[in-house]
Amino acid sequence: MSVDEFLKELEDKKLICPQPDKWNELYELLPDKHRKGNGWIPPLPLILNGWWYSNDQEKKMRLREHLEYAEKKGVLNEVIDFLSNLRPEDWKSSD
DSSP states (O other): OOHHHHHHHHHHTTEEEEOHHHHHHHHHHSSSOEEETTEEESOOOSOTHHHHTSOHHHHHHHHHHHHHHHHHTTOHHHHHHHHHTOOGGGEEEOO
């Protein structure tokens, strides 16, 4: 499954992104994380203060960045499996 296909499924289900604790678990699955300047590659999930100061569109875009990074690093299937097995309450939804 491609990044776009998976994001379309999330959109159809009105899911924005994983809740902060699950998003952190997802981030831990991403290999080769490293600092670059004042930030990180890939960028950190929008949790803690980032959660409260970002809107749904920003959360969707950050999740896309994480999925694209996972694809680039060859772990997209593992990340999609992780996300697909989350419970409904593990997601921020637009409902």
